[in-house]
Amino acid sequence: MSYQQPPQYNQxxxxxxxxxxxxxxxxxxxxxxxYQQPYQQPYQQxxxxxxxxxxYQQxxxxPPPxxxxxxxxxxxxxxxxxxxxxPKKEDRFKASxxxxxxxxxxxxxxxxxxxxxxxxxxTNMNKAPSDAxxxxxxxxxxxxxxxxxxxxxxxxxxxxxxxxxxVAGFIFSLVYFLLIQxxxxxxxxxxMVIACVLNFVVAGIFFALGQIVPAIIWLILAAIIAWxxxxxxxxxxxxxxxxxxxxxxxxxxxxxxxVGVIGLVFQLAFVTYWAFGAVSITQLVQNxxxxxxxxxxxxxxxxxxxxxxxxxxxxxxxxxxxGLFATYYFQGVSDGNGGVTLAVSNPTAKAAxxxxxxxxxxxxxxxxxxxxxxxxxxxxxxxxxxxxxDNIACQLLLCCIACIxxxxxxxxxxxxxxxxxQVAIYGKDYCSAAKxxxxxxxxxxxxxxxxxxxxxxxxxxxSLIIGLLTGGIALLYVKSSTDFExxxxxxxxxxxxxxxxxxxxxxxxxxxxxxxxxxxxxxxxEDPQALLNTKPQLYQKIREVYPQVVxxx
Numbered sequence: 181m182s183y184q185q186p187p188q189y190n191q192x193x194x195x196x197x198x199x200x201x202x203x204x205x206x207x208x209x210x211x212x213x214x215y216q217q218p219y220q221q222p223y224q225q226x227x228x229x230x231x232x233x234x235x236y237q238q239x240x241x242x243p244p245p246x247x248x249x250x251x252x253x254x255x256x257x258x259x260x261x262x263x264x265x266x267p268k269k270e271d272r273f274k275a276s277x278x279x280x281x282x283x284x285x286x287x288x289x290x291x292x293x294x295x296x297x298x299x300x301x302x303t304n305m306n307k308a309p310s311d312a313x314x315x316x317x318x319x320x321x322x323x324x325x326x327x328x329x330x331x332x333x334x335x336x337x338x339x340x341x342x343x344x345x346x347v348a349g350f351i352f353s354l355v356y357f358l359l360i361q362x363x364x365x366x367x368x369x370x371x372m373v374i375a376c377v378l379n380f381v382v383a384g385i386f387f388a389l390g391q392i393v394p395a396i397i398w399l400i401l402a403a404i405i406a407w408x409x410x411x412x413x414x415x416x417x418x419x420x421x422x423x424x425x426x427x428x429x430x431x432x433x434x435x436x437x438x439v440g441v442i443g444l445v446f447q448l449a450f451v452t453y454w455a456f457g458a459v460s461i462t463q464l465v466q467n468x469x470x471x472x473x474x475x476x477x478x479x480x481x482x483x484x485x486x487x488x489x490x491x492x493x494x495x496x497x498x499x500x501x502x503g504l505f506a507t508y509y510f511q512g513v514s515d516g517n518g519g520v521t522l523a524v525s526n527p528t529a530k531a532a533x534x535x536x537x538x539x540x541x542x543x544x545x546x547x548x549x550x551x552x553x554x555x556x557x558x559x560x561x562x563x564x565x566x567x568x569x570d571n572i573a574c575q576l577l578l579c580c581i582a583c584i585x586x587x588x589x590x591x592x593x594x595x596x597x598x599x600x601x602q603v604a605i606y607g608k609d610y611c612s613a614a615k616x617x618x619x620x621x622x623x624x625x626x627x628x629x630x631x632x633x634x635x636x637x638x639x640x641x642x643s644l645i646i647g648l649l650t651g652g653i654a655l656l657y658v659k660s661s662t663d664f665e666x667x668x669x670x671x672x673x674x675x676x677x678x679x680x681x682x683x684x685x686x687x688x689x690x691x692x693x694x695x696x697x698x699x700x701x702x703x704x705x706e707d708p709q710a711l712l713n714t715k716p717q718l719y720q721k722i723r724e725v726y727p728q729v730v731x732x733x
Contacts, residue, residue, distance in 0.1 A: 280541030298457030349682035365420035426696035435528035491547035501695035503531025542610035650682025
């Protein structure tokens with residue numbers, strides 16, 4: 181059957197370009213050169229379905245736009261459904277089976293063992309004839325013997341002092357968190373300035389005490405913070421916008437604060453319990469109830485459990501809040517007045533349920549890796565501080581090992597933060613979440629935003645401020661104690677331990693803000709369209725500063 185050529189309608193219109201396939205599944209006929217499109221339907225219907233003539237100046241890479249949507253939304257990005265890096269939408273926030281169960285069981289066994297060790301140490305500590313706690317540094321060389329450093333800190337003052345430090349760290353952390361809710365942008369600058377001033381003050385105190393080396397160290401630290409503030413000043417505006425948007429969600433859903441406070445209470449209780457157990461073990465060694473080697477082994481075990489459990493508590497808060505922020509990101513609907521409504525009842529409770537079920541195993545797994553590295557660093561630092569170890573080559577080797585371990589620790593913590601966001605959203609196991617999150621971030625260009633993110637740096641400096649304030653409270657207490665002999669070593673010992681307690685406690689509460697930032701980055705890598713619908717100001721800022729993120733879609 182021969183093809184009858186239709187009237188040449190297209191002679192009145194510009195030449196039109198065909199897409200890379202036949203239209204409507206019809207066969208392709210041989211046609212004259214001047215004929216550009218087969219006759220398929222009446223002219224009126226054909227013309228209504230064609231784009232404007234100037235649209236053909238673009239080179240099409242995909243089918244023509246769907247004009248059923250409003251024109252102003254036609255250029256908005258949307259995630260590609262066939263992208264293997266993007267999980268299916270139906271997999272979000274659904275209940276799933278527990279993952280990495282072996283890590284949960286191992287943690288329960290280790291925590292139970294630490295309780296048994298603490299109970300044994302406490303019951304035998306009460307039999308001790310002396311009421312003074314003594315830290316003993318030994319040497320293995322027979323020529324050097326051993327060196328005793330008596331802190332002369334009564335056990336009662338040590339326990340009360342650490343308890344006061346824990347309560348002070350809790351209060352300071354809570355106040356800082358409430359301030360960041362009301363003064364999100366201003367607090368970035370204030371935090372940097374206060375941190376710099378506090379370091380100068382600490383340096384001055386050490387100079388007044390005649391401790392030149394610590395004073396120089398704190399001066400260098402203050403100079404580093406001042407330099408960081410100067411070099412980061414161009415990134416502060418973006419950090420302010422990001423922090424403002426995250427805190428607006430925490431303000432709308434105060435349950436995020438409640439979750440952080442619950443985590444802080446659990447951390448407070450655990451730190452108090454651990455300090456009590458550590459002091460009891462020290463008394464065992466001092467009164468020769470157990471040998472020094474056994475006592476050191478028990479202390480290392482307690483340190484390992486401390487790091488692991490502290491990580492699990494903080495990450496449980498992180499996973500819960502990531503689930504809430506992701507629910508807001510993906511399921512939030514703009515109300516047309518600048519607000520966002522969420523048609524999900526009790527989103528925080530549902531996120532917490534996922535964190536305690538499918539998310540607990542990956543949490544224990546990722547936290548275990550950090551705890552192992554921290555424990556190894558503890559052992560190496562003790563070996564470096566051993567007075568009998570005067571071998572320069574050995575000291576250099578230990579220093580290099582500690583540096584390598586710190587690098588691995590930073591890398592793992594970096595992965596954990598973003599991997600746990602995928603755990604909160606999709607209920608993945610730890611290894612899959614870490615791998616998928618990193619590949620997705622790299623493919624979307626989100627790694628550039630992550631590298632320029634200033635909020636985590638500000639929160640880190642904030643933790644240092646809380647630690648210094650907590651250490652100051654501890655020093656004030658021991659100074660007022662009538663049984664405390666104020667040696668420089670004793671002050672340093674108390675101050676460092678209290679500073680450490682304050683930093684650990686603040687890290688749990690600061691994780692609420694960090695969870696919002698991390699979740700925003702992970703969700704942005706999957707679907708920028710959702711951010712445009714819920715937070716257009718943040719989306720426009722990202723589009724201005726990091727256009728490659730949006731253009732990737």
